Structures are given as structure tokens and as C-alpha cells.
Amino acid sequence: MAILHNLGFPRIGENRELKFALEKYWRKEIDEPTLLAKAEQVKQQRLAQQSYLDYAQIGDFSLYDNVLDSSFLLGHIPAKVKHLENTDHSSQLESYFAVARGAQPKNDSCCAISAAEMTKWFDTNYHYIVPELNDEVRFSLNPKPLIQQVIQSRKQGYNPKPVIIGPLTYLWLSKTKDGSSQLAYLEKLLPLYTELLGEFAKCGVEWVQIDEPILATELTDDWQWAFKFAYQSLISRKTKLLLTTYFGELKENLTLACQLPIDGLHIDAVRAPDEVSRIEKMLPNDKVLSVGIIDGRNIWKSDLTAKLDILEPLQLSRGQKLWIAPSCSLIHVPISLERENKLPEEVKNWLAFAVDKLDELQLINQALLQGRECIAEALQNNALSIQTRHHSALVNDAQVAQNMEQIDNIIQAQRSPFAQRQVQQRQELNLPLLPTTTIGSFPQTGDIRAVRKQFKTGQINQTQYQEKIKAEIHACIQKQEALGLDVLVHGEAERNDMVEYFGQQLNGFTFSQLGWVQSYGSRCVKPPIIFGDVSRQSAMTVDWINYAQSLTNKPVKGMLTGPVTILNWSFVRDDQARADTCMQIALAIREEVQDLERSGVKIIQIDEAAFREGLPLHKQHWQAYLDNSVNAFKVCSNVVADNTQIHTHMCYSDFNAIIKQIAQMDADVITIETSRSDMALLGVFDSYQYPNEIGPGVYDIHSPNIPSVEAILALLEQASTKIPVENLWVNPDCGLKTRNWDEVTPALKNMLEATKIARARFNQSVA
Numbered sequence: 068m069a070i071l072h073n074l075g076f077p078r079i080g081e082n083r084e085l086k087f088a089l090e091k092y093w094r095k096e097i098d099e100p101t102l103l104a105k106a107e108q109v110k111q112q113r114l115a116q117q118s119y120l121d122y123a124q125i126g127d128f129s130l131y132d133n134v135l136d137s138s139f140l141l142g143h144i145p146a147k148v149k150h151l152e153n154t155d156h157s158s159q160l161e162s163y164f165a166v167a168r169g170a171q172p173k174n175d176s177c178c179a180i181s182a183a184e185m186t187k188w189f190d191t192n193y194h195y196i197v198p199e200l201n202d203e204v205r206f207s208l209n210p211k212p213l214i215q216q217v218i219q220s221r222k223q224g225y226n227p228k229p230v231i232i233g234p235l236t237y238l239w240l241s242k243t244k245d246g247s248s249q250l251a252y253l254e255k256l257l258p259l260y261t262e263l264l265g266e267f268a269k270c271g272v273e274w275v276q277i278d279e280p281i282l283a284t285e286l287t288d289d290w291q292w293a294f295k296f297a298y299q300s301l302i303s304r305k306t307k308l309l310l311t312t313y314f315g316e317l318k319e320n321l322t323l324a325c326q327l328p329i330d331g332l333h334i335d336a337v338r339a340p341d342e343v344s345r346i347e348k349m350l351p352n353d354k355v356l357s358v359g360i361i362d363g364r365n366i367w368k369s370d371l372t373a374k375l376d377i378l379e380p381l382q383l384s385r386g387q388k389l390w391i392a393p394s395c396s397l398i399h400v401p402i403s404l405e406r407e408n409k410l411p412e413e414v415k416n417w418l419a420f421a422v423d424k425l426d427e428l429q430l431i432n433q434a435l436l437q438g439r440e441c442i443a444e445a446l447q448n449n450a451l452s453i454q455t456r457h458h459s460a461l462v463n464d465a466q467v468a469q470n471m472e473q474i475d476n477i478i479q480a481q482r483s484p485f486a487q488r489q490v491q492q493r494q495e496l497n498l499p500l501l502p503t504t505t506i507g508s509f510p511q512t513g514d515i516r517a518v519r520k521q522f523k524t525g526q527i528n529q530t531q532y533q534e535k536i537k538a539e540i541h542a543c544i545q546k547q548e549a550l551g552l553d554v555l556v557h558g559e560a561e562r563n564d565m566v567e568y569f570g571q572q573l574n575g576f577t578f579s580q581l582g583w584v585q586s587y588g589s590r591c592v593k594p595p596i597i598f599g600d601v602s603r604q605s606a607m608t609v610d611w612i613n614y615a616q617s618l619t620n621k622p623v624k625g626m627l628t629g630p631v632t633i634l635n636w637s638f639v640r641d642d643q644a645r646a647d648t649c650m651q652i653a654l655a656i657r658e659e660v661q662d663l664e665r666s667g668v669k670i671i672q673i674d675e676a677a678f679r680e681g682l683p684l685h686k687q688h689w690q691a692y693l694d695n696s697v698n699a700f701k702v703c704s705n706v707v708a709d710n711t712q713i714h715t716h717m718c719y720s721d722f723n724a725i726i727k728q729i730a731q732m733d734a735d736v737i738t739i740e741t742s743r744s745d746m747a748l749l750g751v752f753d754s755y756q757y758p759n760e761i762g763p764g765v766y767d768i769h770s771p772n773i774p775s776v777e778a779i780l781a782l783l784e785q786a787s788t789k790i791p792v793e794n795l796w797v798n799p800d801c802g803l804k805t806r807n808w809d810e811v812t813p814a815l816k817n818m819l820e821a822t823k824i825a826r827a828r829f830n831q832s833v834a
């Protein structure tokens with residue numbers, strides 16, 4: 068028998084209770100105790116859902132983000148929010164949310180607090196709040212909230228295993244403004260970890276889970292050395308340390324990980340199956356080997372027989388020291404299949420969500436304890452379900468296979484050089500210097516969602532729904548005209564989500580009803596499930612765009628989501644190469660691009676928001692991913708005439724390593740996220756002399772703060788030092804769907820005002 072444990076569990080609540088409570092709290096509709104009571108209910112619910120595990124994780128719950136929680140645990144709180152503490156009550160919630168979301172000035176204070184930077188958690192669609200390191204940093208441990216949870220869970224009869232982010236991963240995720248090494252802060256940080264482990268020991272904690280996922284990335288010598296140094300310094304602790312790695316192979320860090328002075332090592336046996344036996348040999352026998360055997364990143368049922376084939380020999384060699392768990396935290400998958408009643412039965416039988424995965428773990432453990440015979444029936448059913456999936460008629464489409472044969476030819480096609488296209492597009496569009504636009508979505512108001520819900524539940528019919536959405540589009544166009552934007556959008560009111568919306572109209576996709584996965588803070592997504600060959604049924608966006616264009620003389624952008632993003636934000640079939648699924652999607656989007664162009668649309672935006680996030684953690688795999696991703700974009704875009712302008716949009720991206728490939732995509736205009744990082748990202752576009760047009764986001768849409776004219780102007784000035792003014796566009800960071808109109812209207816007004824001033828200045832300097 069092995070020890071069963073988990074690394075992390077979804078925290079948004081089965082009915083997204085936490086999301087709704089947070090948003091009510093932010094709107095000041097509920098007070099802090101009510102929010103905390105709701106959070107407590109969700110915490111209890113998730114503990115109960117995992118009650119049969121040998122250890123209960125404590126500390127993997129969070130009100131916003133667990134990296135931000137770590138910052139508060141370590142007393143690493145930006146100076147700009149410190150004045151919010153020590154007010155009338157002792158809670159840190161106000162400063163906590165101020166870091167996460169920014170805060171508006173109060174009557175008595177001067178300025179708005181901008182939100183901290185947010186970025187992607189490794190190669191996932193989860194976003195964390197980036198800790199900022201500077202000379203002012205003074206760490207000071209604040210263990211109370213965590214310790215209280217440990218004590219409480221023990222009282223409830225659980226065996227708590229606190230989860231913390233390890234010191235190296237914490238620093239690696241942090242950012243120094245001047246680009247100096249984060250490792251300079253390690254010595255300051257380590258005593259806090261020692262102290263924290265001491266606190267855990269005092270309340271009888273046996274095991275602490277310490278997450279160091281950066282061991283699955285390429286580490287330079289100084290980081291490798293820092294690992295040895297750091298864990299050596301934690302050696303005198305009284306609790307045992309389970310060091311967890313996940314999301315990939317350890318590769319050149321494998322020996323290091325096996326030799327660290329820790330008590331147990333968790334490895335991702337799903338993404339790095341070939342390393343398991345090497346690690347088993349290298350990891351000293353007195354240490355726990357925790358095998359992440361169930362896929363925490365995807366939703367397919369495990370092949371239990373194959374899993375047992377891996378685990379049984381390990382059990383023989385490692386005995387009591389074998390632990391089993393999902394490969395990584397389960398926050399990346401939905402909670403439970405049980406209440407899903409609209410999935411096609413056949414497909415549902417192929418799936419496992421978080422609690423179903425823990426059930427699989429239990430079955431596996433039973434077989435390890437009593438032999439496979441004792442779960443013979445379960446194994447048989449499992450094998451049957453795996454088999455039917457492979458042979459199902461739902462999965463394989465001969466027409467798609469035939470279309471895919473053309474793909475190499477399609478990729479070869481070339482548009483004219485950019486300089487030539489630019490001339491034609493300028494004639495065609497006749498836009499002013501610094502054209503202004505937005506990224507696509509406008510506020511998804513409660514009203515719009517309520518109408519969609521009414522349509523979904525049959526309270527209104529399709530015509531009524533369409534009329535309502537048309538009215539929204541109409542209002543949205545009018546507002547943009549009133550603001551004076553140059554290139555308009557229809558606003559995406561008809562889309563529940565930029566990926567789900569397309570998936571719903573493509574063959575090969577299916578959807579859960581309640582399969583929400585946290586993306587950041589209170590925001591969730593319901594990733595589509597790609598189970599079969601993908602193809603387009605009919606036009607997906609053309610009527611909406613044409614309707615919007617019929618209302619204005621300004622150009623309206625056609626708005627599509629690109630294949631790489633659809634792929635990266637879906638649960639993807641694991642029975643064929645991801646690259647092939649990606650190309651199938653690309654062919655479908657290409658057809659849509661053709662239809663839009665034929666209908667007279669002059670600008671088509673193909674969003675590749677998740678382009679960077681899909682980059683493999685190891686460089687060795689980059690080339691294949693990037694080649695395929697660039698080709699997929701070309702498949703979508705190289706079909707249009709030179710005077711049709713192709714835009715793309717990317718967010719949260721560190722483009723340094725991939726600028727060459729972004730240039731190869733050869734979009735006529737790219738809009739990117741830069742404002743939270745103060746245009747730092749633009750340096751790379753400059754040094755590479757990125758030849759095409761660029762719209763660096765001039766304000767942060769993830770914060771409710773309204774950017775001032777001066778702030779926008781300053782960013783524009785900064786951008787103009789890196790990018791030729793003739794090639795600059797002016798736009799927000801990202802889509803506006805998460806904001807409300809009271810935030811959007813004044814923000815865009817300021818953006819346009821700043822543009823006016825900038826145009827006057829730049830026109831002068833050009834003349």
C-alpha cells in the first residue's frame with residue numbers, strides 16, 4: 068500500500084461560490100466577515116472531498132492567488148499598500164486586494180495604487196501576482212493565518228500537510244526591476260523558512276510540502292548551486308520536507324533533486340515517465356518517492372493497468388516509502404463529473420475531473436495493497452472505456468484527414484513583403500498617425516450574461532437572443548464612435564469566452580456545464596474538450612461583424628481566436644500529436660478568415676493570446692512548438708489579399724526568447740500587453756527592429772483603476788523611443804470584457820485625449 072496524497076485542489080468552489088462572494092465583496096455588497104465565512108465553507112467542502120487521503124493539504128486555498136499569499140506569509144508587501152494596514156481593524160484584506168487589483172484613492176489620500184504585475188504560472192492558463200524585489204524589501208514572517216488553519220484542521224481530525232512555495236521558486240517567480248539576480252535575496256529569505264518550519268513542528272506537523280516546480284525548467288549553475296545551499300540551510304528542521312516538482316522532466320536537475328537533503332521527492336510521472344526508473348535508482352532508499360501518476364493537467368481517464376505497470380515494481384523496491392498523487396495540483400482541472408448531465412454519454416465515459424482523479428488514485432492503491440484481482444471489474448471497465456475511445460466513430464473524420472494532406476502546400480504560400488502590404492493597406496484604410504483601437508471585447512455586463520442564460524435555459528428563443536445581442540453591438544458601436552476611436556470592434560457580446568465560443572461551433576469539441584477552472588483571481592474559464600478531429604461547420608462570426616460594419620463608416624475588425632490559443636486553452640485529446648490538432652483548428656480558422664474577407668471585412672484580428680504560454684519548459688522542445696505555431700498562424704492568415712490587414716494580439720508575454728518567431732508570423736499589426744511592466748517588453752521589439760506595426764497596450768485593463776492622461780502619454784512617449792511613430796498604434800492592454808462601462812468610458816476617453824496630445828507632439832517632431 069502506498070500513501071495517498073494530493074498537491075492542490077480547486078478552490079473556486081463547486082458552484083464558483085468563492086468567485087461570486089469575492090465579486091460581491093469588491094462591489095461592497097457584502098462585508099469582510101461574510102466573505103470569509105463563504106471562503107470557510109469552500110475550504111471545508113474541499114477538505115471533505117479529499118477526506119480519504121492520508122494527508123490533507125493546508126495552504127493551497129487562496130482568496131486570490133497562492134503566490135500572493137506567499138508574499139504576505141513572508142511579509143513581502145509592497146510599500147505602496149502598507150499605509151492601508153493599521154487602520155481600524157487588523158485584517159490585511161484591504162492591502163492584499165490592493166496589490167492584486169490596485170486601489171482607487173480614498174478621500175484622504177493622494178494617489179491610486181496600481182496593481183502588481185500578473186503573469187502566467189509556467190505553461191498554464193493560471194496567473195499569479197509577481198512579487199517585486201527591490202532595495203526596500205524587508206522580509207518578516209507572518210505565519211499566523213497558516214498555522215491557525217493547521218491547528219483547525221487537526222482539531223477536525225485531518226492530518227495536515229502544509230503546502231508552501233519553496234524559496235527558490237518564490238524568488239524565481241519574483242522580479243527585480245533592474246534585472247539583477249533574484250538570488251541576491253536568498254540569504255535574507257532563508258531564515259524565514261527555517262522559522263516557519265519551526266512553527267509547523269511546534270504544532271505537530273509531520274510533513275511539509277515544499278513546491279519547487281522550477282526544477283522542471285532549465286536552471287543555470289548559480290540556481291543549481293543555490294538549491295544545495297538553501298536546502299542545506301534548512302537541514303536542522305524538525306518536520307519532514309516533501310519537495311515537489313511538476314510540469315515536466317528534471318533533466319539536468321535530476322541528480323541535484325535526488326541529492327538534496329530532503330525527506331521525500333515528488334515527480335511528475337505523466338510528463339516525465341522516462342525519468343521514473345532513473346530517479347528510483349538514484350533517490351536514497353530512506354527517502355519517500357512520491358509518484359505523480361494521474362494527469363493533473365488534462366481530463367482523460369487514466370489507463371489504470373498502465374499505471375499499475377509503472378507502480379508495482381516501484382512498490383517492490385520502495386515499499387512503505389512509495390507515495391502516490393496526481394502529477395501536479397488539481398487546480399488546472401474542473402472539480403467533478405458527477406453533475407455533468409449534458410456531455411454525450413460516450414464522451415463522458417472517457418473523462419475524469421479532480422475528484423474522479425482522486426477516485427482513480429484510490430483504486431490504484433487498492434490494487435497495490437490487495438492485488439489487481441480485487442479491482443478486476445473496475446480494471447475491466449476502465450480498459451473498455453479506453454478502447455472505445457480509440458476506436459470511436461466520434462473521434463475520426465476521414466474528410467479532415469484528407470484536408471490535412473494539403474497542409475504543407477498551404478504553409479508554403481507567401482503574402483507579399485510587409486512594406487508592400489503596408490502601402491496598400493494605408494491606401495485602403497486611410498488611418499491617422501497613431502491609430503486608436505481596442506482589443507476586441509467590451510464589458511460583458513450582467514445583463515448580457517443574464518440574456519445568454521435565458522437563451523440557454525429556453526426562456527427566450529434564438530431570434531430574441533440575437534435581437535438583444537444586436538442591440539448591444541449597436542450601442543457598442545455608437546459608444547466607440549462617440550469616443551472617436553479609429554478602428555472599431557463589435558465588442559464580442561455574443562461570446563461567453565473567446566475560446567469556448569469558437570469551440571462550440573466546431574466539430575470535434577464538447578463542453579462541460581460546470582467545468583470551471585480558475586484563470587486569475589475570481590475569473591474562471593470553462594476549457595472546451597477536444598475529443599476528435601476538428602472542422603468548421605459554417606461561418607462563425609461573419610454575420611455579427613457584417614452587422615456591426617453596417618452601422619458605421621469606420622472600419623470594424625473581424626475578430627477571431629487563433630489555433631494555438633484555442634489549443635492551449637482547451638483540454639486536448641492525447642491520442643494524436645498536439646501539432647496535428649492545432650493544424651486542424653488552423654484550417655477551420657482559415658475558412659473563417661476567407662469568409663470574412665469575402666464579405667468585405669478589411670481588418671481581421673487573429674488573437675494568439677496564449678502563444679507564449681504554450682512554450683515548452685525545456686528549450687529542447689521549443690523549435691518544434693514554435694515552428695508549428697508560426698505555421699498554424701500562417702495557415703490562417705496567408706490566404707488574404709495584400710490590402711486586407713491582419714492583426715494579432717498577445718498578452719502576458721515575455722517575448723525575449725521568441726521575437727524572431729513573432730516576426731515570422733508576419734501579422735501586419737500586433738497588439739501586446741506592456742503596461743503593467745512599464746513598456747519593458749518593448750525593448751526586444753526595438754532591438755530586433757521588429758518591422759511591422761505595433762500597438763503596445765497603454766493601460767492595464769485587469770485593474771479597475773482609470774489611467775490618467777499623463778500616465779498614458781508617458782507610456783506613449785516611452786514607446787515612441789523604441790518604435791517608429793509611423794508604426795505605433797494606441798490601444799489598451801487587452802480586451803475590456805472584465806471591466807464595466809463606468810471604468811471603460813473614462814479610461815478610453817483619457818486614452819484618446821492622450822493620443823491627441825501625442826499626435827500634435829509627434830507631428831511637430833516629424834515636421
Ligand SMILES: Nc1nc2c(c(=O)[nH]1)N[C@@H](CNc1ccc(C(=O)N[C@@H](CCC(=O)N[C@@H](CCC(=O)N[C@@H](CCC(=O)O)C(=O)O)C(=O)O)C(=O)O)cc1)CN2
Nearest residue numbers: 516517519520562563564565566586589590591592636805
Ligand atoms: N479561455 C480564456 N483564457 C484566458 C482569457 C480568456 O478570455 N479566455 N483571458 C486571459 C485572462 N483570463 C480571463 C479568464 C476569464 C475571464 C472571464 O471573464 N471569465 C468569466 C466567465 C466567462 C463566461 O464564460 N461567461 C458566461 C457566463 C457564465 C456565468 O457565470 N453565467 C451565470 C449567469 C450570469 C451571471 O450571473 O453572471 C450563471 O450561469 O450562473 C457567458 O457569458 O455566458 C468569469 O469568470 O466571470 C476573463 C479573463 C487569459 N486567459
Ligand code: MET
Nearest residue numbers: 506507508674676802803
Ligand atoms: C485574452 S486576449 C483577449 C482578446 C479578445 N479579443 C478580447 O478582447 O477579449
Ligand SMILES: [Zn+2]
Nearest residue numbers: 676718801802
Ligand atoms: Zn489579451
